[in-house]
Amino acid sequence: MNTKITTPSYLAIFDLDETLIAADSASLWNHFLVEKGLAPVSLLTHEHAMMTAYAKGTLDMTSYMTATLEPLKGKKPHIIKQRVDDFIHEVITPAIYPQALDRIEWHRKRGDHILIISATGEHLVKPIAAVLGINNVIAINLEQKEGIYTGKTTGILSFKEGKVERLKLWLQQQNHSYKGSYGYSDSINDLPLLNFVNKPFAVNPDPMLAMHAQMQEWTIMDWRHANNILR
Structure with a gap:
């Protein structure tokens, strides 16, 4: 009897926003909601200020999620999914980096x-991952009560060190x-994750991550340009 040797x-771990797609999906989603009349224009002003903090590595993710999940509060997931599907078709699919598809x-x-x-909500990350043909996803979990979004999150937020915590829990569950x-x-916000893996790659890095990657002699991959690997 032959025994198959496996x-x-x-394990290849990808961030989503500005890594696989040429934008921040949560920011695009907020603009989409405002354009469709599903959220007030004030959401964009608030979000812009918070994204400035994100770029500096100082964002309070709990506050960000509270603000940006407000339009989902009281809504049924299947209703939101219909909107998300339209959003992905209209906005996200054209923003996927061809080089990202090649690397996958x-x-x-x-x-x-x-x-x-x-570090984006699961209501966006899971269907975007499905378009990319990726089944394994860790994202920020959204709370539901009686089949309705509460506008709150649940569990460990997959942000900064939280990504590593969630990854460790995920690995424990894998056979x-x-x-x-x-x-x-x-993003510099993913430094804990990149330090955790065996082979880190800085993809389209922000200035702080680019500097760190150069100092650590990590490979830098720039998918925003034709010559996509820099040293």
Whole structure:
């Protein structure tokens, strides 16, 4: 009787916003809601200020989620999903980096497992990941009561160190031993995650992450330009 020998695979971990897509999906979603008359214009002013803090690595994610989930409060998930599907078709699909698709396919051909970890709400991340053909997702979980969104989050927020905490919990639940891990992100906020993986890549990095990556001699991949690997 032949016993099949399974070679341990690698785990490829991708951030979503500004890494796989050329934008921040949550910000685009907020603009979409305002354009459709589903949220007040004041949401954009508030969000702009908070995103400035995000770029500096000083964002209070709890406050951000409270503000940006307000339009979902009291809504049924299937109603929001219909809007999200329209949003992805109109806004997100055109923003996917071709190089991101190439890199995902590179990992698939190697037999690696692929995971998206994002600090965006699961109502956006899961359907976007599905478009990319990725089933494994860690995102900020949204609270529901009696089948209705409450406008609150639940569990550990997958942001900064929270991404590593959620990843460790996810790994404990997997019936699989990985040979190692790749990590891809654009943001200094993901430094804990990039320090955690075996092979970190700075993709379209913000200035602070770019400097750190250069000092650590990490590979920098710029998918915003034709020559996409810099040293």
